Amino acid sequence: MSKSFPGVKALDNVSFRADGGRVLALMGENGAGKSTLLKILAGDYFADEGEFLLNGILQNFTSPYSAIMAGISVVYQERQMIPALSVMENIFAGALPKNKLGLIDKPRLKKETMALINKFELSIDPSVPVGSLSVAHQQMVEIMKAYRRGSAVIAFDEPTASLAEEEITVLFKLIEALKKEGKIVIYVSHRMPEIFELSDDIVVLKDGALVTTFITSETTVDELITSMVGRDIGDTYENLSRNTEVGETLLEIKNLVTHDVHNIDFSLKRGEIIGFAGLIGAGRTELVRAIFGANEITSGEIIFEGQKIDFKSPFDAIKAGFALCPEDRKEEGLVLYRSITDNVSIPVLSKIRKALILDRKAEAKLASTAVEKYAVKTPGIDKLVVELSGGNQQKVILGRWTNELMNTKLLILDEPTKGIDVGAKAEIYQTICDFAKQGIGVIFISSELTEVIGVADRIYVMRNGRITGCVDRSDATEEGILSLAMADKDETGGDAQ
Amino acid sequence: MNIKKIAHSKIFTLLILLAIVIATFTILSNGAFLQPRNIRNIFQATVVVSLLTIGAGMLMISGQIDLSLGGIGTMCAMMAAFLMRSGLPWHLSMLAALVLGAICGAFNAVLVNEFNFQSFIATLATASIAQGFMAVISQGRQIDISDRTFNFIGGARFWDDLIPFSLIISLVLLVLYGIMLKNTKFGRSIYLVGGNADASRLAGLRPKRISYLLFMNAGALAALAGMLLAGRMMTSNTVGITNAQFQGLTAAILGGIAFGGGSGGMGGAMIGILILSTFNNGMTMINVPMHWQSVASGLVLLSALTADFLSSRKRTSA
Numbered sequence: 001m002s003k004s005f006p007g008v009k010a011l012d013n014v015s016f017r018a019d020g021g022r023v024l025a026l027m028g029e030n031g032a033g034k035s036t037l038l039k040i041l042a043g044d045y046f047a048d049e050g051e052f053l054l055n056g057i058l059q060n061f062t063s064p065y066s067a068i069m070a071g072i073s074v075v076y077q078e079r080q081m082i083p084a085l086s087v088m089e090n091i092f093a094g095a096l097p098k099n100k101l102g103l104i105d106k107p108r109l110k111k112e113t114m115a116l117i118n119k120f121e122l123s124i125d126p127s128v129p130v131g132s133l134s135v136a137h138q139q140m141v142e143i144m145k146a147y148r149r150g151s152a153v154i155a156f157d158e159p160t161a162s163l164a165e166e167e168i169t170v171l172f173k174l175i176e177a178l179k180k181e182g183k184i185v186i187y188v189s190h191r192m193p194e195i196f197e198l199s200d201d202i203v204v205l206k207d208g209a210l211v212t213t214f215i216t217s218e219t220t221v222d223e224l225i226t227s228m229v230g231r232d233i234g235d236t237y238e239n240l241s242r243n244t245e246v247g248e249t250l251l252e253i254k255n256l257v258t259h260d261v262h263n264i265d266f267s268l269k270r271g272e273i274i275g276f277a278g279l280i281g282a283g284r285t286e287l288v289r290a291i292f293g294a295n296e297i298t299s300g301e302i303i304f305e306g307q308k309i310d311f312k313s314p315f316d317a318i319k320a321g322f323a324l325c326p327e328d329r330k331e332e333g334l335v336l337y338r339s340i341t342d343n344v345s346i347p348v349l350s351k352i353r354k355a356l357i358l359d360r361k362a363e364a365k366l367a368s369t370a371v372e373k374y375a376v377k378t379p380g381i382d383k384l385v386v387e388l389s390g391g392n393q394q395k396v397i398l399g400r401w402t403n404e405l406m407n408t409k410l411l412i413l414d415e416p417t418k419g420i421d422v423g424a425k426a427e428i429y430q431t432i433c434d435f436a437k438q439g440i441g442v443i444f445i446s447s448e449l450t451e452v453i454g455v456a457d458r459i460y461v462m463r464n465g466r467i468t469g470c471v472d473r474s475d476a477t478e479e480g481i482l483s484l485a486m487a488d489k490d491e492t493g494g495d496a497q
Numbered sequence: 498m499n500i501k502k503i504a505h506s507k508i509f510t511l512l513i514l515l516a517i518v519i520a521t522f523t524i525l526s527n528g529a530f531l532q533p534r535n536i537r538n539i540f541q542a543t544v545v546v547s548l549l550t551i552g553a554g555m556l557m558i559s560g561q562i563d564l565s566l567g568g569i570g571t572m573c574a575m576m577a578a579f580l581m582r583s584g585l586p587w588h589l590s591m592l593a594a595l596v597l598g599a600i601c602g603a604f605n606a607v608l609v610n611e612f613n614f615q616s617f618i619a620t621l622a623t624a625s626i627a628q629g630f631m632a633v634i635s636q637g638r639q640i641d642i643s644d645r646t647f648n649f650i651g652g653a654r655f656w657d658d659l660i661p662f663s664l665i666i667s668l669v670l671l672v673l674y675g676i677m678l679k680n681t682k683f684g685r686s687i688y689l690v691g692g693n694a695d696a697s698r699l700a701g702l703r704p705k706r707i708s709y710l711l712f713m714n715a716g717a718l719a720a721l722a723g724m725l726l727a728g729r730m731m732t733s734n735t736v737g738i739t740n741a742q743f744q745g746l747t748a749a750i751l752g753g754i755a756f757g758g759g760s761g762g763m764g765g766a767m768i769g770i771l772i773l774s775t776f777n778n779g780m781t782m783i784n785v786p787m788h789w790q791s792v793a794s795g796l797v798l799l800s801a802l803t804a805d806f807l808s809s810r811k812r813t814s815a
Contacts, residue, residue: 294699318701332699335692337759346689347701349682357680400700 002049003036003208010036011047012208018201020152023175023185025199025216028228029449029482033208034188038155041186042074043067054152073146074155081142083131088113090130091145116144120174136167143174154178155186160194172198190279190486192221204228225479237454240429243271243436246457249306250441251410253291256300260286261465264300268410273432273442275456277449278485283465284445285327288412292324293317304410318347321409323401325416327445329390333397336386340378341367343385343396348405370399374431391424398431411435412443417451429455449478461485507753511768518772522779530782537659541729542774545570545738547667547767548722549745550752551674552715554766557749558678559704559711560691560758561609561616566719566745568624569601571737572631574723577647578640578733587647594720601627602716606709631735639734642727651728663725670718675763687711691758747794748773751801755808773797 003011011033018024026034039045041052043061052059054070061067081090088109089096097112099105113126124137133141139159146154156175160168175198178185187199195202196216204211204227211227247270256264261283268274276284289295291302293311302309304320311317314324326332334343344367345352352362367381374395378388385396394416401408413432417425432455435442446452452459453476461469461484469484522530529535549566556563577594581587601623608619642648653662678684689697690704698704722741727733752769754761776797780790 292699313703314699315701315703324699326696326699331693332695335689335696335759337692338689342685342689346697349685353682356682358682358685 003040003045003047010208011040013050014205014208014210015050016203016210016213018153018184018186020182020184021179022200023179023187023198025195025202026186026188026205027190027195027202027224028205028211029447032205032228034205035157036208037205038074038157038186038188041067041072041153041155043072068149068151071150071152072155073149073151073153074157075139075142075146075159076157081130081138081145084129086127086129087124087133087141088126090141091116091126091148093145095148113144116148120144120147120177122170134167136163136170139163139171140174143178147178151183153184153186155188157188158190159187160189160191168194192224192486195224196221225482228482237429237450240433240455241437242433243273246271247439250304251291252301252303254301254303256287256290256302257298258286258290258295259298260295261290261462264467266460266467266470268441268443270409270439270441271436272458273436273444273456275452275459276443276445276462277452277459277481278447278462280447282462282485284462285414286465287462288324288414288443288445291317292322292412294324321407322412323347323406323408323410324412325394325397325401325414327414327418329393329397329418334385334393337384339367339382340371340376340385340388340396341381344370344400344403346400348403351405366403366405367399370396370403373402374399375427390418391428394424394428398428402435408440410441410443412445414445415447416444417446417448425451449481453478453481507765508768511752511765511772515768515772515775518775518779522775522782526779526782530779533657533659535778535782537654537661539771539774539778540664541661542778543770544661544663544667545722545726545741546744546748546770546774547671548718548725549738549741550748550766550770551670551763552711552718553742553745554749554752554754554761554763555674555678555687556616556711556715557754557756558691558758558761559687559707560694561708561711562746562756563602563605563616563620563712563715564742564746565601565605565620565623565627566715566722567737567739567742568627568631569598569716570719570721570723570741571735571739572601572627572634572723573598573720574727574733574737575631575635575640575735577720577724578642578727579634581642581644581647582640587644590644591647591724594724595717598716598718598720599713600716602713603709605716606712609712610705610708628739631737635733635735637735639732641732643731647724648728648731651725652731661729663729666721666725671763671767675767678763683707683710688759691760693759743794743798744773744777747798747801750798750805756802756805769801 002013014033014037026037028034036045040047043064043066046061059070061070082093085093091113092109097105097108110126117124117126120140122140124133124140130138130141143154159171163171175185175187189195199216202214202216202219202224204213204224206228214224249267250270251268253264253266264287266274276287278284286295290297293314293316309320311320330336341363345363348366349358352359352366364381370376371378371381376388376392376395376399378392385393388396401411416432417428429451432442432444444452444456453473457473459471459473459476459481460467461471461481463485471480519530549570553563553566573594576597577590580590580593585593605616605620605623608614608623609616649662651663654660655662678687686697686702686707689702690707694704719738723738726738748769749761749766750756750769751772752761752765752767754766777790777794780793785793
């Protein structure tokens with residue numbers, strides 16, 4: 001099966017089989033293609049090439065509905081239920097029993113729901129609204145809904161991410177029950193102990209391609225991690241022209257606490273690139289947003305150029321010389337239906353005025369300089385950014401923060417290469433190193449281990465809102481970082497908060 | 498700009514629409530429609546709507562909507578009339594009413610920005626509150642205004658009785674706001690925030706501040722609109738400019754200010770206002786009964802919304 005998005009190949013010729021009555025674990029780093037695969041199964045995306053056969057019959061989904069009808073259910077991290085409706089109404093949504101008058105047959109609905117609840121040995125009141133249940137119970141309801149539909153395939157996307165240990169035990173019992181009924185269970189998780197406890201087979205993906213398949217009982221944690229990490233760090237990184245002169249301390253974070261992160265300490269020097277590695281949801285984005293004045297800070301200190309700072313908003317941060325390229329370019333980085341020019345000039349609008357009126361010539365010059373500097377592929381600076389490819393959009397944001405009227409001293413890049421093809425990635429790596437050469441301090445967040453190790457001078461690893469380690473590039477290995485980023489067995493229960 | 502580009506522009510389409518409306522009513526009314534006095538009436542009718550359209554239109558460009566402007570304007574006009582009756586000079590009364598309008602706008606902004614209410618519903622509540630206060634101030638009756646300066650500003654006409662002074666005020670404001678929108682940092686920020694508030698904030702704009710300024714500005718302009726009407730009528734009544742709010746929104750949407758925010762401008766809005774007031778006047782000229790006029794106005798708003806929807810669908814699918 002293959003699937004491409006503009007600029008990236010998300011799935012490249014992936015083939016595997018899953019058997020009824022077995023649990024198949026889907027593993028790989030962030031961006032390996034697991035989610036894409038699940039979405040194709042669920043009928044959200046359509047594969048460009050390849051076939052999906054269920055019981056030997058070729059499936060051709062045209063919508064999520066057709067996937068459901070064919071017997072596929074995907075239990076996502078974000079629950080997909082109607083919070084105001086009761087448990088039983090959610091479970092039977094789309095197939096509510098009716099009485100002779102054509103109204104919903106409540107007694108029968110309740111009876112059938114109770115039968116399901118008892119079958120799975122749960123204790124949930126079928127008449128309460130789903131929104132009032134705990135996350136764990138909501139997930140159980142979702143599973144019962146999938147079961148009620150008679151799904152042959154039930155896929156789980158990181159189901160334990162927000163569950164407490166007792167809840168996980170219940171979930172696993174449920175999955176065992178599904179397995180006994182001969183269902184195909186597909187299970188996506190980053191937690192090694194779970195994989196070894198639950199799964200029968202393991203499929204490992206990397207950069208959209210199938211690496212290998214294991215039978216769980218015949219492999220080890222080390223072997224699995226090595227296969228997930230895969231290829232060697234290539235020449236791309238060796239050829240980078242790096243900054244060799246690191247200046248004095250630029251930024252110091254002391255015991256920073258926000259709603260999402262705890263006790264964060266780190267420092268950054270002028271001309272230095274520090275990387276932040278971790279799994280999705282580790283709190284890296286939240287941390288840099290707090291530093292940038294976009295998220296609220298509970299306690300702790302941010303010291304910039306030797307002075308304690310307290311930004312009320314990104315406006316203050318930008319004035320001080322901070323710049324942020326957000327993870328979600330389209331939602332947070334760009335005003336899509338405006339031109340390249342308009343997007344480049346936003347932070348310096350007050351500097352290109354003549355007696356309150358915007359100086360269009362100065363603005364156009366700013367934009368064309370940015371387009372030339374980063375070789376943005378576009379017919380002109382008046383082009384709407386929505387019409388550019390992902391890589392070129394990213395360059396527009398970089399052009400914004402590094403235009404000649406900006407005085408950027410600290411550049412924060414949150415997943416700058418996400419959704420960008422290999423060639424453009426290499427250009428961005430060199431650009432990052434060039435920033436460092438100019439004395440800019442760079443914070444580089446990435447979920448791709450190879451690139452953090454390849455580009456950053458030092459790598460901080462985060463997990464569950466905390467920094468769990470810091471390694472220099474010379475000592476960094478993907479295995480080491482991955483083990484710092486992933487939850488150990490004894491911490492699984494601690495994730496519930 | 499080449500001819501093809503002009504022919505494809507929204508303004509061009511609107512001008513054609515305006516020409517069609519004028520031609521239709523001229524024929525239907527046997528030319529009475531084009532009498533100078535009638536043209537003056539059409540222009541006179543644009544005054545209040547223009548001021549509301551400027552305020553409401555800029556809010557719409559920034560991605561918000563204000564349904565309280567009719568209520569605010571009527572209350573502020575009543576306040577001015579009340580203050581003048583109590584002996585306050587016209588200038589202080591007008592100033593007080595403008596400030597009151599801005600305060601009401603700030604109240605809307607607090608509801609939207611601090612409490613995160615939808616502007617649609619929050620401003621509806623403000624409208625009801627303003628209407629209630631208006632009734633308290635007026636005790637349910639109209640307040641006659643004898644101040645000559647106040648009545649001059651709202652009602653004077655020059656050049657053979659053909660050009661209303663208030664029209665000049667509203668035109669000057671339309672032009673100034675138009676220039677501001679297209680050529681200043683503040684104007685550009687309104688479009689950027691309307692296009693993507695999160696991204697604008699992370700790029701250094703202050704969407705909250707902009708929202709406050711726009712709501713306050715709309716409130717003050719509504720107060721001015723209410724007072725201009727009251728001056729022309731030489732009385733402040735309890736209906737005031739309530740009905741004009743609906744027309745202000747229609748004109749903005751008709752003139753190409755998209756509901757979702759981020760696009761449109763004062764040029765289009767100006768033509769939108771003209772089309773609307775020509776249309777309303779024309780219906781009176783050919784003796785369409787009052788109630789059917791209301792039905793027709795509703796249909797105009799629906800067709801403007803449909804056009805807005807179709808063009809935004811085209812935009813997102815492109």
